[in-house]
Amino acid sequence: xxxxxxQNARELAFASLERVRKTKxxxxxxxxxxxxxxxxxxxxxxxxxxxxxxxxxHQLTLEYWLKSLTPGKQLDPWVETLLLTAFYxxxxxxxxxxxxxxxxxxxxxxxxxxxxxxxxxxxxxxxxLRKGVPDFSTIKPIAKRLSIEASVPQWLVEKFIExxxxxxxxxxxxxxNEPAHVSIRVNTKKSSLxxxxxxxxxxxxxxxxxxxxVNALVVTSGNIVNSPLxxxxxxxxxxxxxMLAVESMDLHPQFKVLDACAAPGGxxxxxxxxxxxxxxxxxxxxxxxxxxxxxIEKNAQRMGVEGVVKPIALDARKVNDKFADEEFDRIxxxxxxxxMGLLRRKPEIxxxxxxxDSQQLHQIQLAILNAVAPKLKKGGIIIFSTCTILxxxxxxxxxxxxxxxxxxxxERTVTKRALKDDRDSATLxxxxxxxxxDGFFISCLKRNL
Numbered sequence: 001x002x003x004x005x006x007q008n009a010r011e012l013a014f015a016s017l018e019r020v021r022k023t024k025x026x027x028x029x030x031x032x033x034x035x036x037x038x039x040x041x042x043x044x045x046x047x048x049x050x051x052x053x054x055x056x057x058h059q060l061t062l063e064y065w066l067k068s069l070t071p072g073k074q075l076d077p078w079v080e081t082l083l084l085t086a087f088y089x090x091x092x093x094x095x096x097x098x099x100x101x102x103x104x105x106x107x108x109x110x111x112x113x114x115x116x117x118x119x120x121x122x123x124x125x126x127x128x129l130r131k132g133v134p135d136f137s138t139i140k141p142i143a144k145r146l147s148i149e150a151s152v153p154q155w156l157v158e159k160f161i162e163x164x165x166x167x168x169x170x171x172x173x174x175x176x177n178e179p180a181h182v183s184i185r186v187n188t189k190k191s192s193l194x195x196x197x198x199x200x201x202x203x204x205x206x207x208x209x210x211x212x213x214v215n216a217l218v219v220t221s222g223n224i225v226n227s228p229l230x231x232x233x234x235x236x237x238x239x240x241x242x243m244l245a246v247e248s249m250d251l252h253p254q255f256k257v258l259d260a261c262a263a264p265g266g267x268x269x270x271x272x273x274x275x276x277x278x279x280x281x282x283x284x285x286x287x288x289x290x291x292x293x294x295x296i297e298k299n300a301q302r303m304g305v306e307g308v309v310k311p312i313a314l315d316a317r318k319v320n321d322k323f324a325d326e327e328f329d330r331i332x333x334x335x336x337x338x339x340m341g342l343l344r345r346k347p348e349i350x351x352x353x354x355x356x357d358s359q360q361l362h363q364i365q366l367a368i369l370n371a372v373a374p375k376l377k378k379g380g381i382i383i384f385s386t387c388t389i390l391x392x393x394x395x396x397x398x399x400x401x402x403x404x405x406x407x408x409x410x411e412r413t414v415t416k417r418a419l420k421d422d423r424d425s426a427t428l429x430x431x432x433x434x435x436x437x438d439g440f441f442i443s444c445l446k447r448n449l
Contacts, residue, residue, distance in 0.1 A: 022077065062151075083125075105125060109122075152173060175432040186235055205223070212243075257283040258319075258332070262286055282310060293313045332383050333365075381447075
């Protein structure tokens with residue numbers, strides 16, 4: 001096999017995807033690194049991003065199609081990855097002509113492999129175009145069919161059906177395979193929603209007001225990454241659902257707040273914007289890793305709230321080593337979780353997580369809650385939130401905590417826009433299919449007086 005050096009957008013997409021699949025690298029970090037290292041036109045940057053995320057997103061579907069065309073064959077991993085990228089482009093990219101996909105894929109096979117591999121890849125591609133995709137309707141049971149159709153592992157589909165029913169599960173699966181919105185939160189210390197909206201429009205960036213969170217805008221056209229407002233901390237990129245945890249904290253300027261699992265600091269600075277150093281307000285932001293603590297510091301500086309933010313490198317389960325009991329008015333535990341609410345943004349999560357991971361994370365979440373609970377003042381509130389939609393990491397964690405802590409009561413989670421106000425539960429679960437935002441869970445645990 002000859003040394004392969006990617007030279008164009010499709011080759012870079014293939015090389016990036018191969019690395020993600022081989023080393024389990026995070027797709028967003030790998031794509032960002034690829035785009036940083038290579039000077040590409042905006043259209044080529046979009047093509048690289050689309051092929052990597054799209055192929056990952058539809059991986060199980062694409063593998064099903066590939067196996068139907070290569071029955072019984074054991075393919076080299078890189079050949080499989082290359083063919084999956086081609087199948088993705090054939091079936092999901094309407095504006096890309098099939099002949100261009102075929103030509104580029106064969107060229108990559110020739111440069112990366114040998115004449116035999118080139119011939120094999122050529123045959124598979126021509127067969128795929130001639131036969132089309134197989135029918136899913138005969139696949140049984142329904143969980144298996146939905147798994148292949150939506151490219152979500154069967155165990156996870158079964159879990160979604162068990163917890164939400166078939167119809168809601170279909171909506172969730174459809175939503176997580178749609179493009180993710182980019183949303184921003186306005187730093188109210190520096191500007192206002194209307195001012196920012198007009199400034200972005202002047203930059204050629206169109207936005208719509210969020211229907212989920214206050215002080216938030218959804219980007220409908222334009223590239224927000226290059227806006228000077230982002231660099232100057234007037235805005236920050238944050239998902240609408242993720243903003244709700246802090247919204248529900250009922251903060252006051254003089255409060256002392258603990259952000260127990262803070263990095264990279266998005267919610268820390270959101271908290272800080274509502275605190276006043278003159279009135280003694282402060283948010284202590286913890287992360288177990290020192291390099292992530294530096295991310296929190298940088299975030300606070302960019303947003304202009306470093307005066308009320310105190311980042312500390314500390315495992316949240318060891319808060320007893322550092323803080324006195326009843327020291328905080330509010331505590332945010334945005335806990336480690338499986339991230340199943342982020343499948344739209346991080347498609348590889350669906351393939352790497354297992355049911356066992358949820359069980360382990362449930363125990364870690366409980367350990368953190370048990371550790372921080374004594375540090376909350378009587379009458380204070382712990383907001384426990386996750387970016388997953390699995391019951392074991394959400395409601396089960398809350399109920400087990402309450403059983404062990406009779407001095408706490410589950411209060412109803414309230415948001416500024418009164419989201420899902422007709423729900424029966426006190427906790428709030430935002431599904432990816434509800435508003436087109438990330439999946440998220442929020443609970444409000446009040447310590448009795």
